Amino acid sequence: MIFELLGVPPQALFGQLLLGLINGAFYAMLSLGLAVIFGLMNVINFTHGAQYMMGAFVAWLGLKYLGVNYWLALVLAPIVVGASGIILEQLLLKRLYHLDHLYGLLLTFGLALIIEGLFRHQYGSSGQPYAIPDALKGSQNLGFMFLPNYRAWVVVGSLIFCLGTWFVIERTKLGAYLRAATENPQLVRAFGINVPRMIMLTYGFGVGLAALAGVMAAPIQQVNPLMGSNLMVVVFAVVVIGGMGSIMGSIVTGFALGVVEGLTKVFYPEASNTVIFVIMAIVLLIKPAGLFGRTR
Amino acid sequence: MWLKLTLASLVALGATLGNAQAQISDDVVKIGVLNDQASLYADLTGQGSVIAARLAAEDFGGKVLGKPIEIVFADHQNKPDVGSTVANRWIDVEKVDAIADVPTSSVALAVQEITKNKNRMLLISGAASSALTSDKCSPTGIHWTYDTWALANGTGKATVLAGGDSWFFLTADYAFGHALEKDTTDVVKANGGKVLGVVRHPLNSSDFSSFLLQAQASKAKIIGLANAGTDTTNSIKQAAEFGIVKGGQNLAGLLVFLNDVHALGLDVAQGLMLTEAFYWDLTDETRAWTKRFTQRHKQHPNMIHAGVYGAVTHYLKAIQAAGTDEAKAVAAKMKELPVDDFFTKGGRVREDGRTIRDMYLFQVKKPAESKGPWDYYKLVRTIPAAEAFRPIEQGNCPFAKKS
Numbered sequence: 001m002i003f004e005l006l007g008v009p010p011q012a013l014f015g016q017l018l019l020g021l022i023n024g025a026f027y028a029m030l031s032l033g034l035a036v037i038f039g040l041m042n043v044i045n046f047t048h049g050a051q052y053m054m055g056a057f058v059a060w061l062g063l064k065y066l067g068v069n070y071w072l073a074l075v076l077a078p079i080v081v082g083a084s085g086i087i088l089e090q091l092l093l094k095r096l097y098h099l100d101h102l103y104g105l106l107l108t109f110g111l112a113l114i115i116e117g118l119f120r121h122q123y124g125s126s127g128q129p130y131a132i133p134d135a136l137k138g139s140q141n142l143g144f145m146f147l148p149n150y151r152a153w154v155v156v157g158s159l160i161f162c163l164g165t166w167f168v169i170e171r172t173k174l175g176a177y178l179r180a181a182t183e184n185p186q187l188v189r190a191f192g193i194n195v196p197r198m199i200m201l202t203y204g205f206g207v208g209l210a211a212l213a214g215v216m217a218a219p220i221q222q223v224n225p226l227m228g229s230n231l232m233v234v235v236f237a238v239v240v241i242g243g244m245g246s247i248m249g250s251i252v253t254g255f256a257l258g259v260v261e262g263l264t265k266v267f268y269p270e271a272s273n274t275v276i277f278v279i280m281a282i283v284l285l286i287k288p289a290g291l292f293g294r295t296r
Numbered sequence: 297m298w299l300k301l302t303l304a305s306l307v308a309l310g311a312t313l314g315n316a317q318a319q320i321s322d323d324v325v326k327i328g329v330l331n332d333q334a335s336l337y338a339d340l341t342g343q344g345s346v347i348a349a350r351l352a353a354e355d356f357g358g359k360v361l362g363k364p365i366e367i368v369f370a371d372h373q374n375k376p377d378v379g380s381t382v383a384n385r386w387i388d389v390e391k392v393d394a395i396a397d398v399p400t401s402s403v404a405l406a407v408q409e410i411t412k413n414k415n416r417m418l419l420i421s422g423a424a425s426s427a428l429t430s431d432k433c434s435p436t437g438i439h440w441t442y443d444t445w446a447l448a449n450g451t452g453k454a455t456v457l458a459g460g461d462s463w464f465f466l467t468a469d470y471a472f473g474h475a476l477e478k479d480t481t482d483v484v485k486a487n488g489g490k491v492l493g494v495v496r497h498p499l500n501s502s503d504f505s506s507f508l509l510q511a512q513a514s515k516a517k518i519i520g521l522a523n524a525g526t527d528t529t530n531s532i533k534q535a536a537e538f539g540i541v542k543g544g545q546n547l548a549g550l551l552v553f554l555n556d557v558h559a560l561g562l563d564v565a566q567g568l569m570l571t572e573a574f575y576w577d578l579t580d581e582t583r584a585w586t587k588r589f590t591q592r593h594k595q596h597p598n599m600i601h602a603g604v605y606g607a608v609t610h611y612l613k614a615i616q617a618a619g620t621d622e623a624k625a626v627a628a629k630m631k632e633l634p635v636d637d638f639f640t641k642g643g644r645v646r647e648d649g650r651t652i653r654d655m656y657l658f659q660v661k662k663p664a665e666s667k668g669p670w671d672y673y674k675l676v677r678t679i680p681a682a683e684a685f686r687p688i689e690q691g692n693c694p695f696a697k698k699s
Contacts, residue, residue, distance in 0.1 A: 265497075
């Protein structure tokens with residue numbers, strides 16, 4: 001009944017909801033990494049999109065030149081890219097912690113442009129092909145749509161990674177240390193905990209999450225130097241809507257906005273690139289700290 | 297009376313002196329290559345077009361009518377406002393005589409207005425919209441390489457005649473996509489087919505699954521991709537993922553370039569039909585030119601790059617023949633001289649600015665048929681010039697109606 005009113009058959013609607021959820025999985029994983037980094041380090045990491053792209057490229061380069069398969073890349077790429085993030089943190093970011101947020105933002109934004117420019121110079125803008133791993137080829141007939149096995153894995157995999165991260169930060173002792181270290185680094189240090197090292201590893205972890213999302217995206221999209229910058233604008237909007245620094249907020253908002261965007265693609269596809277920003281504007285007007293954020 | 301006569305003769309003398317000396321304005325022929333240097337169309341146009349323009353200038357001897365030829369370039373970011381700003385600055389401040397390439401139809405349409413009003417040449421190779429030579433035509437605008445009408449009558453027509461008589465369009469939501477969708481719709485209907493639906497996606501999207509699902513639900517035999525660059529490659533890649541071709545529907549990539557096929561890989565791209573004005577492996581001449589091109593560029597050239605070379609060469613020939621770089625005189629000469637370069641034989645530029653040449657319908661090879669990277673096309677059919685482009689009287693270009 002309601003479906004007839006909307007003018008879209010229910011089966012198509014279910015299909016679109018599911019697809020929205022799949023895109024939401026990427027938003028969730030990326031905004032989660034951003035939230036972790038911002039929540040624990042107060043750095044707005046604009047390099048995140050470039051690091052996501054690097055994850056996809058590490059997977060592609062590994063497959064092409066070293067024969068590293070997808071599953072191995074899923075482990076290796078986050079480590080490699082995360083390590084590059086740690087080097088970045090040690091060399092540059094570390095020097096900016098005592099300054100205003102704006103400096104970190106400018107530095108990471110500039111780095112993102114440089115990294116993307118280098119990859120574009122080397123590999124062009126058309127992108128590189130990355131095949132879906134054999135084990136996940138094919139699709140399931142759900143009645144209302146054919147769901148490619150790989151996309152099902154994307155949703156399941158990203159949920160596992162997201163909830164795992166949330167659990168570690170909010171429910172374990174290590175997470176408690178991390179959260180405490182952001183609130184009062186002096187005190188935590190007084191307990192004999194190496195705070196700078198913890199922050200370094202946190203950044204590496206956040207960057208690793210971006211790379212992981214990149215590897216997961218590689219078989220769906222062309223592996224392209226610009227894949228990150230296209231997505232990043234949306235992901236930042238997701239973070240703002242969810243509330244800067246809120247872990248659960250970024251996960252829930254990521255998935256939810258994926259669904260909203262998916263529905264827009266059915267009812268008014270022309271607006272599908274803008275709908276998230278409209279929501280962002282409304283949320284900022286009503287709840288400036290974001291849906292799950294707390295004012296600091 | 298005497299005074300008047302003297303004045304008049306002085307003015308006349310000045311005018312002739314001026315004409316005799318200032319054949320080339322500012323003592324340089326400056327050509328600005330305006331295209332996408334960094335985003336989704338950068339491989340299709342970008343530095344490749346700049347290199348092609350430089351090759352053309354070098355092959356011409358670096359000078360025309362004794363004055364140096366200079367090539368400059370800029371990034372228009374696929375935004376009409378950015379493109380307009382650059383075009384205005386180039387013409388007003390930096391003494392650019394001709395603007396070349398200009399992919400992204402929305403930008404090309406904006407720049408064509410500027411070059412028309414400011415009397416400068418526009419040598420379009422990258423943009424596709426057939427509106428550039430219909431109601432939006434310009435006396436100083438030449439649409440050199442291809443257009444949406446030619447694509448529709450190449451790939452579109454071949455697809456309908458092969459039995460693909462019901463269509464669903466995935467259209468990039470801007471001037472180019474709309475023009476390609478319209479021209480193809482006309483061809484589909486004229487050949488007895490029908491269009492079941494359209495979905496318009498924003499330029500530079502990364503996920504097409506939702507749109508593809510709508511196309512799948514339409515049950516159309518053919519899903520026409522009225523988009524370009526990474527929009528097309530991602531559409532094709534994700535269509536394979538969702539089993540669209542296995543389910544009995546076929547894709548028609550209405551604008552696919554060699555670089556896109558390279559990016560997709562033959563496993564995914566095999567069997568695609570596409571229309572181009574140029575392929576590097578057609579003749580000895582195209583192979584020789586490609587060899588020179590690839591010495592300076594990592595990728596093989598596509599028709600846009602070859603077109604920039606051809607258009608710049610023809611522009612320089614016209615300056616030589618006209619004895620001036622004044623745009624209207626050059627444009628008239630360009631339309632008068634026959635077009636002959638390494639990939640266009642017996643071509644000509646029509647009154648409305650449309651360059652007429654043979655087009656080619658290619659099919660992408662199977663992986664087993666390809667000898668290696670860039671060996672991707674087999675020729676299906678040469679579309680003769682007379683049939684490849686929209687007849688001038690159907691275009692409604694205001695100043696070209698009668699010819």
